[in-house]
Amino acid sequence: MMMMMMAQSAGIKKSKQWFTSMIRPVMILVIHVLALTVVQPRQHTPAFVLNNIDADSQDARQVMGPDANHNQLPFISALDTARADFAVPVYTTCSAPGSFALTFDDGPSEFSSNLDGTLDGSNSKASFFINGNNFGCIYDYAERLVDRFNKGHLIASHTWSHVHSNEGTYDQIAFQLELIENAMIKILGVKPLYFRPPYGEYNEVVLQVLQDRGYRGLILWSEDSGDSLEAPPSSSEIIESYRSYPDQTNVLNHETQSSTVNEPLPQK
Numbered sequence: 001m002m003m004m005m006m007a008q009s010a011g012i013k014k015s016k017q018w019f020t021s022m023i024r025p026v027m028i029l030v031i032h033v034l035a036l037t038v039v040q041p042r043q044h045t046p047a048f049v050l051n052n053i054d055a056d057s058q059d060a061r062q063v064m065g066p067d068a069n070h071n072q073l074p075f076i077s078a079l080d081t082a083r084a085d086f087a088v089p090v091y092t093t094c095s096a097p098g099s100f101a102l103t104f105d106d107g108p109s110e111f112s113s114n115l116d117g118t119l120d121g122s123n124s125k126a127s128f129f130i131n132g133n134n135f136g137c138i139y140d141y142a143e144r145l146v147d148r149f150n151k152g153h154l155i156a157s158h159t160w161s162h163v164h165s166n167e168g169t170y171d172q173i174a175f176q177l178e179l180i181e182n183a184m185i186k187i188l189g190v191k192p193l194y195f196r197p198p199y200g201e202y203n204e205v206v207l208q209v210l211q212d213r214g215y216r217g218l219i220l221w222s223e224d225s226g227d228s229l230e231a232p233p234s235s236s237e238i239i240e241s242y243r244s245y246p247d248q249t250n251v252l253n254h255e256t257q258s259s260t261v262n263e264p265l266p267q268k
Contacts, residue, residue, distance in 0.1 A: 088210045090202075093222040094248040103127040103221065105158055105196065106134055106228075107255035108141035115255050116148065125151070128255065129158035129196040129219070132180045135256045142187045149188050156194040156219070157181070166201040173209045181213075194219055221252035228254045 094101050104115070107130050119126055128148065132138045138145070149155050159165065160179035168176070181191050193216045197206060200220055210218060223245050225238050233241070245251060 088207050088215055088218055090218045090220060091250075092220045093250050097247060099248055100245070101127065101250035102253065103129065103196075103219075103250065104253050104255040105129045105198075106131060106162065107136075108138065108144055109135040109256040111258060112141060112144050112255055116144065119153070120151070125153050127154040127156065127219075129156050130180070131158050131162050132160035132183050134162045138180075138183050138187070145184075145187055149190070154194070155184065155188065155190070155192065156196065157184075157192040158196050159198055162198045164199060164201055165197040165206045166203045168205070170205055170209055173206055174213070177209065177213060193217075196220070219250075221250050223249050223251040225251055225253045227257040232257060 102124075104126060105128075107128060115126075130138065130145070145155060157177060157180050159176040160183075161176070163172075163176055165173055165176075177195070185191055191214075193214065195210055195215055195217070196219045202218060207218065223241075225241060226233050227238060242251070
């Protein structure tokens with residue numbers, strides 16, 4: 001019996017068709033992966049680091065190469081890990097008390113350098129769910145992505161061209177993932193193992209594709225900053241929203257929105 005599609009709105013975004021042209025100190029998206037060792041945060045570090053791959057595994061060594069140095073392991077509470085038919089869990093919130101996950105979708109973009117400067121200035125990490133060709137071509141931002149990866153940020157998949165994943169066939173979804181995987185391997189030497197579906201839309205077909213391609217999690221969110229709305233909140237309003245979010249929040253933002261990335265946010 002087909003499972004009801006789960007969707008979570010990321011705000012009003014321009015709809016894209018299949019195969020079209022193809023801040024402040026923060027807490028990182030922290031994901032609990034079953035059977036992996038919990039890694040405690042370094043002293044004075046306001047985050048756990050979520051990495052693309054378990055660098056201790058044989059698969060990780062094959063993908064990342066001999067100089068892999070991203071070996072901290074992630075953890076988050078699962079929305080639905082009890083699927084009988086799928087090994088890929090769906091995550092929404094952080095499991096570690098005192099944690100706050102700041103995530104950014106849809107990049108890279110013209111605002112990426114500003115955002116990275118804010119993160120560097122606060123010695124913080126973030127999680128980026130990137131496209132191959134959305135607000136810019138991924139290959140035009142190769143140096144930016146390498147710098148992010150080397151600094152310990154998560155770089156994960158958001159499809160190649162920001163499609164409605166739940167509307168695609170198995171082969172169409174797989175092709176979208178393959179394109180962004182190939183780009184990340186060329187740029188970073190890493191295949192992404194975490195995925196956030198555009199618009200939060202997914203179904204059984206998406207989960208099956210992820211499982212078959214070896215993904216370890218589908219990442220949603222527990223709060224939406226609203227920065228992608230047609231009339232987004234101001235920077236000050238976003239800051240106030242952040243202050244009101246509960247502990248263990250996993251908040252959705254977009255690095256393509258100036259209201260999100262051009263003003264650093266205060267310490268929570």
